[in-house]
Amino acid sequence: MTSKSTAFPSPGPLSLFGARLRRADGPRRARRRLPTRRDWPSWSIVAFQIGFLVALIALWEIGARVGFIDPFFWSSPSAIWSTGVVYFTEGNAFVDIAHTFRSTLLGFFIGTTAGGLLGLSFWWSSNYARIVQPYIICLESLPKLALAPLIILVFGMGLASKVAIATALTLVVSTLTAFAGVQAVDKDQEKLFYSLGASRWQVFTKLVAPFCVPWLISILRVNIGLALTGSIVGEFVASQFGLGRTILYAGQTYEIALVWVAVFVLSALSMVMYVAVSWLESVLRKGARN
Template sequence: MNSPTSTLPANSLPMGSTAGNKSTPPKRIARRLPVQKLWPMWAIVATQAGVLVVFVALWEIAANTGFIDAFFWSKPSAIWSTMITFFSQGDAFTDIAYTFRSTILGFVLGTSVGALLGMSFWWSRNYALIMQPYIICLESIPKLALAPLIILVFGMGLSSKVAIATALTLIVSTLTAYSGVQAVDKDQEKLFYSLGASRWQVFTKLVAPSCVPWIISILRVNIGLALTGSIVGEFVSSQHGLGRTILYAGSTYEIALVWVAVIVLSALSIVMYIGVTWLEKFLRKGVVH
């Protein structure tokens, strides 16, 4: 019995093969990386606004129809009327300025002092080893739990809120700057010394510039921590501030006022975040140049 292949014509060859049993490799299909086309900015902004409008409309409808309890959740129309009253008759601008000042002061103090403290560890390994367990211990302690003690020491004024905001940002900046010190290129350091540079010159020309990108990377985190510290300080004891407004409105069940303070606080945090982002870009350009 003949095999099926024996009946094939002589000029009939399988696909992908040639005479002499030489096979040609199949052609490879060139694959392109998937490229996602970005929408124009106006489309993105319009979509974001549309999502917000839909959310607010559903919230209003749910509150009016009784699907959610308007007493606990309030509704956009009541929040809007309360916001108008808050800005026209209340202490809106005083509270915003109070929270803004304490946040910025705590941010600047915590970041600058922490960065200097972290870079100072470069001068002595013994000094760094002695201070390291204390820094780690302070980092592990929940600083917010110390807020009542800080209020008692610094009083009910602005200084206590600045102290809490500074405490939250100080240790983070210290550890970040110290990581930058440890990442300094030892070969470059030896090169500086071989060229006759002093320790101060090595610190100012090599160590400090090497730590700047590390410090810049922590700015966005620190502004959020500083704002948290200010709000917590206002929760504990304060005469002004958005945190005090939220605490007061919650204790009197003025839910609409709570939402107003939260919305204003969110807007303030976005403004400060944008400012820190601009500062970060400015500092990065200075480091590159």
């Protein structure tokens, strides 16, 4: 090898290149290219995603049949499928979906709206904001789901209690977000408004409220998830209908396939609502600019 004869003790087959890079006097300059990024075509990404899912389901089914997965605890895709068909054709799938959907949506709207208004109201008086703030922080740190049994007692087994829990979860987050928005309003901007002779109401409607709109929009996607969680937990504690109730009931009667069906329906519902809220968000963002 020629590397033996060079003055540089760099071993290996790359030494020739290494030697060429070095200057007799002066430091070595690293020759490095910008890392290139290779994007696979979209179809191959989708193919991988589907392939992974199919493999997972196949493994589950085979495992359940061969016996290295206990079908009593984990069920099997085929059993889940047939249970699902029964649940949708003969069971009360649509009633459950309607109940969960309704309480989630109601909780989402009430919590977000009331929380947003409450947060914005803090702009009106710093004294009032200072008095209320510790309570809000307390409510924030309180695990609100722990109150679920109490809420059920107060609001009963029906819709109201689910809505109340979903509202409790979304309200505090919305309040804090709107309040953070209020505090971020540029003081110079307020000064400009007042120098133009604005009333407090004008400052509120033309500056503070529009300024906070993007802050509230950003909370929508978080809130839809929280509202759903609230509804499900409410149904866990006490209810006659709803996906949460079905999951709990099926678990207690060891109908594991039905648990899975309800969980899958729940995730589908959650995804639909998430997409809808994302769409709402983009519409509002466009609207907020006009």
